[in-house]
Amino acid sequence: MVALKQQEMLRLTEKAVNLAQKRGADEAEAYVYHGLTTSVNIERGQIARSSRIIDRGLGIRAIVNKAIGFSYTNILENEAAIEETVLKALNSAKASKPDKDWHGLPTKKTFSPVEGTYDDNIVELNSEDLVKIAAVMLDTAEKADTRVFPIEGGAGASYLCKAIANSNGVEDFDHGTIVECSLATIAKEENEVTPVCFEFNIERKYDMNPEWVGKEAVRLAVSALKAKRTETKNTNVVFTQFALQQLLHFTLINAVKADYVQRNQSAFKGKIGKKVASEIVTIYDDGLFDGGIRTWKFDGEGIPQQKTPIIEKGVLRNYIYDNYAAKKERKESTGNASRAGYLSTPNVEATNFRIMPGNKSPEELISELKEGLLVYFLQGAHSSNPASGEFSVVATPAWKIENGEITYATKGAMLTGNIFQALTNVSELASNERKVGELVAPWVLVKNVKVIGK
Amino acid sequence: MNRFPFKNLQVRRGEILKDLLGKTIDVAVQRFGAEYAEVRAQKLFKTMLTLKEERVEAAKQGIENGAALRMLVNGAWGFASVGTLNAETLKNAVSDACKMAKAASLRLKKPIKLVEAKAVEDKVSMTPRKDPSKIPIEDKINTALTTSNIILGYDRRIKSCTLDYLDLTGTTYFMNNDGTYIEQGKLYIWSRLLATAVEAGVFTFSREEIGSTAGYKVFDIETPEIVGERVAKRSVEQLKAKSPKGGTFPAVLGSNVVGVFVHEAFGHLAEADLTLSGSVLLGKLGKKIASDVVTFYDDGSIEGAFGSFKYDDEGVPAEKTLLVKNGVVVGLMHNRETAQKFNAKLTGNARAEDFRFEPIIRMRNTFMEPKDHSFEELVEDIKFGYYFKSFRGGQANLDGTFQVGIQEAYEIVNGEVGAPVRNASISGNTLETLLKVDAVGRDFELWPGRCGKGQTAFVCDGGPHIRVKEVLVGGSA
Numbered sequence: 001m002v003a004l005k006q007q008e009m010l011r012l013t014e015k016a017v018n019l020a021q022k023r024g025a026d027e028a029e030a031y032v033y034h035g036l037t038t039s040v041n042i043e044r045g046q047i048a049r050s051s052r053i054i055d056r057g058l059g060i061r062a063i064v065n066k067a068i069g070f071s072y073t074n075i076l077e078n079e080a081a082i083e084e085t086v087l088k089a090l091n092s093a094k095a096s097k098p099d100k101d102w103h104g105l106p107t108k109k110t111f112s113p114v115e116g117t118y119d120d121n122i123v124e125l126n127s128e129d130l131v132k133i134a135a136v137m138l139d140t141a142e143k144a145d146t147r148v149f150p151i152e153g154g155a156g157a158s159y160l161c162k163a164i165a166n167s168n169g170v171e172d173f174d175h176g177t178i179v180e181c182s183l184a185t186i187a188k189e190e191n192e193v194t195p196v197c198f199e200f201n202i203e204r205k206y207d208m209n210p211e212w213v214g215k216e217a218v219r220l221a222v223s224a225l226k227a228k229r230t231e232t233k234n235t236n237v238v239f240t241q242f243a244l245q246q247l248l249h250f251t252l253i254n255a256v257k258a259d260y261v262q263r264n265q266s267a268f269k270g271k272i273g274k275k276v277a278s279e280i281v282t283i284y285d286d287g288l289f290d291g292g293i294r295t296w297k298f299d300g301e302g303i304p305q306q307k308t309p310i311i312e313k314g315v316l317r318n319y320i321y322d323n324y325a326a327k328k329e330r331k332e333s334t335g336n337a338s339r340a341g342y343l344s345t346p347n348v349e350a351t352n353f354r355i356m357p358g359n360k361s362p363e364e365l366i367s368e369l370k371e372g373l374l375v376y377f378l379q380g381a382h383s384s385n386p387a388s389g390e391f392s393v394v395a396t397p398a399w400k401i402e403n404g405e406i407t408y409a410t411k412g413a414m415l416t417g418n419i420f421q422a423l424t425n426v427s428e429l430a431s432n433e434r435k436v437g438e439l440v441a442p443w444v445l446v447k448n449v450k451v452i453g454k
Numbered sequence: 455m456n457r458f459p460f461k462n463l464q465v466r467r468g469e470i471l472k473d474l475l476g477k478t479i480d481v482a483v484q485r486f487g488a489e490y491a492e493v494r495a496q497k498l499f500k501t502m503l504t505l506k507e508e509r510v511e512a513a514k515q516g517i518e519n520g521a522a523l524r525m526l527v528n529g530a531w532g533f534a535s536v537g538t539l540n541a542e543t544l545k546n547a548v549s550d551a552c553k554m555a556k557a558a559s560l561r562l563k564k565p566i567k568l569v570e571a572k573a574v575e576d577k578v579s580m581t582p583r584k585d586p587s588k589i590p591i592e593d594k595i596n597t598a599l600t601t602s603n604i605i606l607g608y609d610r611r612i613k614s615c616t617l618d619y620l621d622l623t624g625t626t627y628f629m630n631n632d633g634t635y636i637e638q639g640k641l642y643i644w645s646r647l648l649a650t651a652v653e654a655g656v657f658t659f660s661r662e663e664i665g666s667t668a669g670y671k672v673f674d675i676e677t678p679e680i681v682g683e684r685v686a687k688r689s690v691e692q693l694k695a696k697s698p699k700g701g702t703f704p705a706v707l708g709s710n711v712v713g714v715f716v717h718e719a720f721g722h723l724a725e726a727d728l729t730l731s732g733s734v735l736l737g738k739l740g741k742k743i744a745s746d747v748v749t750f751y752d753d754g755s756i757e758g759a760f761g762s763f764k765y766d767d768e769g770v771p772a773e774k775t776l777l778v779k780n781g782v783v784v785g786l787m788h789n790r791e792t793a794q795k796f797n798a799k800l801t802g803n804a805r806a807e808d809f810r811f812e813p814i815i816r817m818r819n820t821f822m823e824p825k826d827h828s829f830e831e832l833v834e835d836i837k838f839g840y841y842f843k844s845f846r847g848g849q850a851n852l853d854g855t856f857q858v859g860i861q862e863a864y865e866i867v868n869g870e871v872g873a874p875v876r877n878a879s880i881s882g883n884t885l886e887t888l889l890k891v892d893a894v895g896r897d898f899e900l901w902p903g904r905c906g907k908g909q910t911a912f913v914c915d916g917g918p919h920i921r922v923k924e925v926l927v928g929g930s931a
Contacts, residue, residue, distance in 0.1 A: 038554075044727075044731055046561070046562060046563045047562065048558060049530065049532075049533065049558050049812075050555065051531075051532070051533035051812065052550050052554060053533075053534075054534075054536050057537065067510070068510075068511070068512045068513070069513050071514065071516060072514075073516065074519060074537035075519055075537075075538070084517075085517070091591070092591060093513070097599070099509055127557035127558065128557045131557055131558065135561050149732050193734055193852060195855055196851055232701060263506060263507065263614040264652055265613070343516065344514075345504075345511065345514065379849045379850075379856075380848065382847045382849070382859075383846040385657065385658070385877050386659060387650045387652075387657035388657035390876075390930075394855055394928075396851050412881060414857075414881055414928035418930075452926065452928055452929075454701075
């Protein structure tokens with residue numbers, strides 16, 4: 001893979017900041033992002049596609065009289081294009097309205113070291129190597145059970161780098177790698193088709209187990225066959241990390257963002273120091289988590305990432321901040337500014353949202369339940385009420401738990417409730433921590449969830 | 455004297471790019487032996503705004519140029535995406551794409567084949583009703599601020615509002631080795647308004663979207679007053695709403711919910727790639743899956759609609775595609791690969807979000823055909839049920855399980871629309887539910903939206919009001 005060099009990227013950011021100031025910006029910030037992704041795709045039972053995507057560009061924030069303008073370009077080889085982008089950012093700022101709560105771009109801070117985010121072995125992966133990984137998954141899956149059809153999946157390797165500079169002296173570069181492989185399956189038997197089942201690996205270092213992914217994707221699909229309707233009642237629900245991530249992404253994670261709190265969109269407003277969850281719940285937003293998918297040296301504004309306690313033993317400790325939200329309250333940013341590459345201005349986002357695990361194995365946790373539901377994925381989590389935390393979703397696939405055992409797959413069961421209520425009903429945390437999206441968590445047992453079966 | 459130097463320069467630039475794309479195709483075919491070679495290029499410009507309450511978070515403008523190369527070599531696909539439109543970069547990219555395809559072909563079982571498509575040479579220019587690229591950004595900011603103020607001023611219980619605005623203009627270029635070359639003007643206008651209201655610990659949330667390919671004139675129809683009030687009113691009225699009961703109930707679905715139901719519960723399963731993956735529609739062509747009153751279309755040719763375009767991203771004209779006629783599945787949505795597998799006619803459903811993505815099968819404007827019932831007739835026979843008027847989100851699964859989250863709903867009691875209910879959702883199995891549609895209204899509306907399938911597509915969906923004998927309602931009461 002060929003990437004822009006560190007010096008080149010830093011030179012670009014510096015040049016853009018200087019130019020913006022020369023042309024009349026009170027403050028300026030430039031962000032250069034470069035991503036290279038090579039991937040191989042499985043489609044309907046075969047490897048049939050490979051791609052390489054190179055995306056790079058420059059985003060500039062210019063501040064004039066407390067009004068913010070932003071412009072980006074992906075034409076980097078041309079001085080005139082960069083100048084034009086600087087001017088567009090300035091024009092946007094001049095056309096915009098002053099923001100009384102704007103208290104300046106961040107200043108330079110010292111970074112904590114980050115671990116496990118870069119691996120040469122991933123950078124060197126080519127499409128032939130990725131075909132091999134995908135083939136292992138596919139072969140394992142096909143040998144395992146003839147009722148299962150691998151519908152899609154694949155393997156991918158990414159090298160990402162970013163550089164930032166601003167007119168307050170912030171200037172830095174970071175790079176990292178991500179490797180992943182995944183397989184989605186369905187099982188078919190007579191007239192029955194299962195919901196889509198899915199398993200994957202994602203790591204910052206080259207440590208993949210495609211055979212396990214293939215096996216698990218098959219095991220899930222086969223066990224989702226012979227699904228039955230279940231009764232309507234309040235019961236114990238064990239959420240796997242997938243279901244949990246889907247649910248929390250649209251509810252709890254928004255509720256701890258300082259901008260949501262400041263804008264009266266969070267049920268956690270005024271709750272710092274209060275009990276908001278069951279005593280066994282401890283959550284960190286850990287931007288330095290070893291090998292975390294969102295672990296980086298600095299955030300989208302050049303502020304060092306950090307570990308922030310969110311909930312400790314059920315008590316709400318902190319919200320997460322970017323520079324703007326923090327300065328509004330005369331606080332320090334928690335390093336939670338996130339950007340969509342060069343295409344966007346910073347937004348408050350969680351880094352690695354880590355729910356601390358418990359001691360029980362998932363098998364032990366299930367074995368102690370007289371009754372309940374094991375929920376792997378949810379449909380419709382994005383239609384939850386983000387402000388109130390109310391959700392009304394379908395569990396697909398999910399399994400019935402009876403007398404400590406998983407007995408059968410359920411069909412179209414709906415779960416309804418309120419995520420903030422559910423937090424206070426968390427009664428067990430398993431020990432099986434894993435990374436899914438921004439979430440790092442174990443299986444979580446919630447008591448008294450309403451399940452609508454028919 | 456030449457009075458149009460700028461115009462001439464444009465033409466010349468266009469031809470240089472065409473020449474460059476042509477050379478790229480030639481290299482793919484001659485040097486790398488590509489069976490099929492395609493290059494898409496784009497020169498696009500975006501303006502974006504985000505307002506949070508009365509604060510303009512940032513006024514944003516961006517340039518996105520790039521090229522996407524897709525090659526079929528030895529029966530497998532290779533794809534390369536680059537953000538630079540020069541000879542050197544395209545030369546490397548074509549080599550990359552072809553090598554990718556060769557690597558992918560190593561474990562191929564069935565080589566990919568494409569159905570033949572008629573070669574097209576065309577230049578499609580937009581005739582916008584108010585060109586957004588000619589409207590000063592100050593005016594766009596002022597319109598957005600007006601909307602924001604209308605929402606916040608509607609009721610003191612409205613605590614926040616977020617407004618996003620996007621316009622996209624420019625040109626896309628398409629060339630393949632079948633002799634097709636298309637230059638297509640692009641124009642999209644989109645806006646989303648979110649409002650939250652709070653009272654006594656109750657939070658409500660309301661959303662509206664505007665989308666058009668016709669021009670900025672859409673804001674003369676969907677004015678700040680009209681849309682602002684619609685979103686504000688809903689979030690305030692939801693404050694006094696109650697939770698719905700959980701269980702199976704008869705329901706009337708409003709045009710907005712019918713649209714998302716057609717799109718999610720049926721449409722995705724009829725995207726031929728997902729049908730082949732094993733969706734419940736596999737093997738159902740020519741079979742009856744819905745009641746007689748059910749007719750569905752996916753139409754890429756509705757003028758000005760958010761999901762319309764002349765040619766898709768494989769250079770195929772966008773057709774009006776009949777999917778279900780009187781309850782019988784008669785068609786699927788195709789690209790050149792699936793049309794070959796099904797031996798079907800091309801429909802023009804291959805779409806790519808931009809140069810970073812490969813074209814995949816996507817919906818355009820998907821809707822149910824209206825029939826003859828009035829709203830009163832749909833409601834009058836229901837003793838107890840729900841009227842689901844507006845959706846918050848929806849999601850489908852290959853096994854036919856669908857979920858549609860509802861942002862505005864009412865009870866139906868003894869044939870009349872009653873008290874509002876909040877945070878409901880409906881679910882069921884597509885094939886079971888379509889057979890339970892027992893009456894279809896005579897009204898019709900199309901609603902703009904965005905659909906995600908690994909990449910985003912601008913779409914519309916809609917239809918009339920309908921009645922469903924029973925549907926599973928997720929409610930906590």
